[in-house]
Amino acid sequence: MSLLVAKNLRKSFGGVKAVQDISLEVEPDSIFALIGPNGAGKSTTLNLLSGTYQPNSGSLSFNGQIITGLPAHQRVRMGIARTFQKIRLFKQLSLLDNVLAGFHIHHQIPFWQYLVPGSAFWHDWKRCREEGLELLEFVGLADLASQRAGSLAYGQQRLLEIARALATRPRLFMLDEPAAGLNGSEVQFLLQRLKDIRARGITVVVVEHNMDLVMNVADHVFVMDHGEYLFRGSPREVQDDPKVIAAYLGGELS
Amino acid sequence: MASAPLRPADRASLLQVPRQWPAYLVALVAIALLPYVLSTPYWRGILVVCAMNVMLALSLNLILGYTGQLNLGQSGFFAIGAYVTTVLVKSYSWNFWAAALIAVICAGLVGLLLAAFAVRLRGHYLGIASLGFAVIAYQILLNWESVTEGVRGIYGIMPPSPIRIPGLPEITFSNPVALFWLVGGIAFVVYVVVANLLRSPVGETLRAIREDEVSAASLGINPARWKAFAFGIGSAIAGLAGCFYPGFVGTLVPDAFGIVESFTMMAMVIVGGMGTMIGPVIGAIVLTCLPELLRDFGELRLMVYGLALTLVVLFMPGGMVQAGQMLRARFSRASSGASR
Numbered sequence: 371m372s373l374l375v376a377k378n379l380r381k382s383f384g385g386v387k388a389v390q391d392i393s394l395e396v397e398p399d400s401i402f403a404l405i406g407p408n409g410a411g412k413s414t415t416l417n418l419l420s421g422t423y424q425p426n427s428g429s430l431s432f433n434g435q436i437i438t439g440l441p442a443h444q445r446v447r448m449g450i451a452r453t454f455q456k457i458r459l460f461k462q463l464s465l466l467d468n469v470l471a472g473f474h475i476h477h478q479i480p481f482w483q484y485l486v487p488g489s490a491f492w493h494d495w496k497r498c499r500e501e502g503l504e505l506l507e508f509v510g511l512a513d514l515a516s517q518r519a520g521s522l523a524y525g526q527q528r529l530l531e532i533a534r535a536l537a538t539r540p541r542l543f544m545l546d547e548p549a550a551g552l553n554g555s556e557v558q559f560l561l562q563r564l565k566d567i568r569a570r571g572i573t574v575v576v577v578e579h580n581m582d583l584v585m586n587v588a589d590h591v592f593v594m595d596h597g598e599y600l601f602r603g604s605p606r607e608v609q610d611d612p613k614v615i616a617a618y619l620g621g622e623l624s
Numbered sequence: 625m626a627s628a629p630l631r632p633a634d635r636a637s638l639l640q641v642p643r644q645w646p647a648y649l650v651a652l653v654a655i656a657l658l659p660y661v662l663s664t665p666y667w668r669g670i671l672v673v674c675a676m677n678v679m680l681a682l683s684l685n686l687i688l689g690y691t692g693q694l695n696l697g698q699s700g701f702f703a704i705g706a707y708v709t710t711v712l713v714k715s716y717s718w719n720f721w722a723a724a725l726i727a728v729i730c731a732g733l734v735g736l737l738l739a740a741f742a743v744r745l746r747g748h749y750l751g752i753a754s755l756g757f758a759v760i761a762y763q764i765l766l767n768w769e770s771v772t773e774g775v776r777g778i779y780g781i782m783p784p785s786p787i788r789i790p791g792l793p794e795i796t797f798s799n800p801v802a803l804f805w806l807v808g809g810i811a812f813v814v815y816v817v818v819a820n821l822l823r824s825p826v827g828e829t830l831r832a833i834r835e836d837e838v839s840a841a842s843l844g845i846n847p848a849r850w851k852a853f854a855f856g857i858g859s860a861i862a863g864l865a866g867c868f869y870p871g872f873v874g875t876l877v878p879d880a881f882g883i884v885e886s887f888t889m890m891a892m893v894i895v896g897g898m899g900t901m902i903g904p905v906i907g908a909i910v911l912t913c914l915p916e917l918l919r920d921f922g923e924l925r926l927m928v929y930g931l932a933l934t935l936v937v938l939f940m941p942g943g944m945v946q947a948g949q950m951l952r953a954r955f956s957r958a959s960s961g962a963s964r
Contacts, residue, residue, distance in 0.1 A: 422838065446844030454842070460835035466638060470825075471832040475844040477825045484824045485817050491824065492641060498825075499639055503630060512630040515638055538843055 371434065373398040373542055373573050379418050379428035381411075388414040389425075390597045396542070396590075401564060401574040403588035405581075405608075407617055411597040412577045413455055416546050419575070420452045421445045432542070447475050451540035453531040455547045455577070461520030465511055465530055468519050469502040472537025505533040509563065525556040532563070542573045549580040561587055585609065593617070642823070648816065655808040659801040668800040672872050674912045675807040676865045679814055681892040681904035683861035688890070689899035690822060691854040692834030693742050696886045697754035700761030701859040703881035704731040705866020710781055710876050711771055720785040724867040731863025732856045739855035743848040758883045765878035777877035781870040797871075807868050814861055819901050821857075830854055834899075895936050897945030906944050 372395040381389040389411045396402045404412050417423040419430065421442035429438045432448055440448075460468050477498070483491040506512040509529040514522070519530060528548055535543065548564075549557050557580060564587050568574055578584050584591060584605060591608045593601040595617040601608060608614050659668050680702060687695045705727045712723035741753045765772050772778070783803055786796040797803045821827065829850055832840040837847045870876045888911070896907020914932065918925045940947040 420842065422842070441841070441846075443841045443844050443846045446842065452842050454839070458836050458839040458842075460832055460839065462835060463831060467828060467831070471828045471840070471845075472843045474825065474829055474832075479824070484826055485820055487820060487824070494825075495641070496639060503635065503638065507630065513634070515630060515634070534843070 371398075372396060373433060374419065374575075375431045376415075376419065377429045379415065379425045379430070381414055381418055381423060381425050387597050389418065392428075392594070392597075392599055394592055394602075396573060396575055398573050399568065399571060400589040401568055401576065401587050403584045403591045403605075404575065404577045404594065405579070405584055405591060406594035406600065409596070410594040412594055413546055414597075415594065416452070416544055416575070416577050420450060420544055422452075446538050446540075449539070449541035450544070451535040451538045451542070452544040453528070453535050453546060453548060455550065457524075457527045457531060459519040459527055459530060459534070461518070463519055464516050465506060465519055465522070466499070466502050466515040468530060468534050469505050469537050470498055472534045473498045473502070475538060502537065505536055506530075508536070508566070509533045510559070525552045528552065529560070529563075536567070536572075540572055542575065543567060544575040544577075546577045547579060548576065549578060549583050557583055644816075644819070648812075651812060651815075655805065655812060658808075659804050665800060668804060669872075670912065670916055671804045672800065672807050672868075674909050675804065675811040676868060676872075677889075677892060677908040677912050678811045678905050679865035680862055680889050681896065681908040682811075682814055682818055683858045683865070684889045685893045685898065685901075685904040686818060686822075686830075686861070687854050687858040689893055689904070690827065690834060691830045691851060693851060693854065694747060694751040695738075695742075695754045695855070695858075696751050696883070696890070697738060697757035697761070698858075698862050698889050699881050699883060699885035700758045701731045701735060701862035702866040702869070702885065703761050703765060703878075704734060704859075705863030706869045706876060706881070707765065707772060707866075708863075709867045710778055710870045714778060714781065715771075720782075720871070721787075724784075724864070727867050728860050728863045731866070732860030735855040735857075735859025736852055738859070739852035742851045742855060755883060755886070758886050762878060762882055765881060772878070775878065777875050778870070779875050781874050781876060783871040784868065803868075803872060807872075810864070810868075814864070815901070815905065818861075822901065826853075831899075891933055895933065895943055897943030900943075900945045903943050903945040910944070 374396040376392060376394050379389055379392045380387070392411075392415055404415060406412050414423065418425050421437070421440055421444070424439060429436065431437060432445070432450060435448070437445055437448065460471065463471070477494055479491050479494050503512055503515060506515055509532055511526060511530055511533065514526075519527065522530060528551070532545070532548065548560055552560060561583055564574055564576065576584075576588070588605050591603060591605055592599075593608060593614050600617055601611050601614050603611070658671055662668065662671060680698065683701075684695065684698045687693050708727035708730050709720070709723045712718040712726060713720055738754060738757055742750050745753055766774055768774075769776075783797045784806065786794050788794050795802070797806050822830070829840070829845055832843065832845055833847050833850055840847055869880070873880075892907035892911050893904045894907070895911060896905065897903020915925060915929055918928050921928050936943070
């Protein structure tokens with residue numbers, strides 16, 4: 371059974387039809403890449419899947435449950451996490467505090483211990499910090515744990531956003547152009563991490579421009595152009611498809 | 625992108641449980657002794673005002689400093705605490721403590737109403753809406769004369785009623801020392817509870833909303849709900865401070881709750897250090913005592929006060945807490961340089 375099913379999603383902003391009639395299925399434990407030229411509607415689609423935007427029409431289900439209309443914060447509780455194309459860290463907070471905020475839905479503290487901390491409070495406090503440091507280690511930023519997030523280099527900020535989203539313990543993890551602005555070695559590191567995330571049993575959806583990354587990690591590729599579905603298949607099939615090549619090179623071949 | 629491991633010493637310090645109680649003990653001793661250090665009736669009165677202002681600054685800091693919601697309506701909640709308590713005691717002969725409880729609940733509920741605006745409005749727009757709330761509150765105090773007595777004011781208000789516990793001597797609050805211990809003690813409890821709350825995951829949640837709401841929602845945080853939480857608790861604390869004001873002054877007039885009071889509270893939070901726990905406490909104490917210390921300047925007093933405020937914001941945007949951290953860093957660098 372597919373983990374995430376979208377049927378006939380439509381979204382327009384004013385008169386601009388950003389997403390028209392998109393249907394897709396994401397298989398569990400796979401890496402699903404959403405690609406297309408600039409302005410193809412990839413980010414909008416991802417925003418519809420995460421609940422940041424609500425569609426004008428169409429339906430969404432996750433793990434067999436209808437999630438159409440559910441706000442973003444409730445989808446997180448069901449196991450859907452995401453990162454943003456334009457990095458949205460808590461810049462004034464430390465790296466560790468950024469990740470700790472990601473544990474919001476996983477605290478186990480009796481109500482009164484928020485006012486007067488007891489053993490359950492301190493147990494939770496320590497467990498979250500240890501787990502937060504593990505996540506920072508996973509993305510290679512643990513030594514900077516007490517630095518301000520805003521002071522990080524660009525590529526490191528992208529990785530911190532990944533660690534923070536993983537703190538919600540997702541089953542489906544969606545990344546919006548995670549390789550944008552990264553240099554070659556950073557892309558290699560990210561690629562390895564995406565494979566590790568899949569190996570942990572987390573399904574990955576990635577919106578990406580970097581073809582190197584898509585061809586190396588994706589199990590399924592979904593191509594969009596001008597807000598519409600264009601093609602789907604394995605990375606190899608996509609690479610060889612004349613429609614896709616035409617869309618990327620300017621439409622002379624079609 | 626080699627991942628540098630975390631040094632064991634750094635890991636240990638990050639997992640070190642913070643110890644607060646030595647500082648709390650010092651604060652309690654200070655509250656106990658202050659009325660004897662500053663023993664004139666005049667300064668004992670100022671101590672009580674300090675304690676109330678500390679509560680007000682803490683309440684605004686929760687909303688403005690931690691949750692990042694521009695709130696210029698805090699004087700309105702202070703007024704609700706003061707008037708609801710006084711009217712219930714004077715006109716309906718309620719016991720002070722029961723009246724105070726109702727007043728705090730009222731302030732908190734009205735705070736939730738204002739939070740409904742905070743869900744839809746951001747930044748400056750919320751500032752204007754909350755300012756509107758403060759103006760409306762002030763106008764109600766002026767014009768609802770059958771209840772508030774309007775500009776004539778309410779006179780002869782008694783201090784909080786004595787607490788009688790069987791087997792113990794009666795605790796009365798008619799002298800300024802006892803009144804300071806009461807209000808200072810409550811301010812202390814408010815500080816500890818708010819500090820605990822903000823050190824808990826609730827603090828992480830509120831700061832996440834302050835930094836970026838969309839991002840917070842992507843972590844499962846419901847921004848509307850937590851803004852309402854901050855407004856509700858923050859307003860209730862301002863109402864609590866208001867409960868003690870009339871019994872201390874003895875009279876109650878609307879002018880004590882003009883919108884300028886909202887700005888004074890904001891100045892306390894910013895001058896002390898917005899978004900830190902101790903900053904607003906320092907800010908409240910400094911800005912309460914400073915005008916008194918400047919009395920020698922006569923007519924120039926308020927100008928000197930305004931100039932001091934401007935200079936602080938200009939040169940220490942992070943408030944006195946930040947200035948203190950910078951001084952300490954410079955001092956420790958100087959001393960480590962000398963030892964070499």
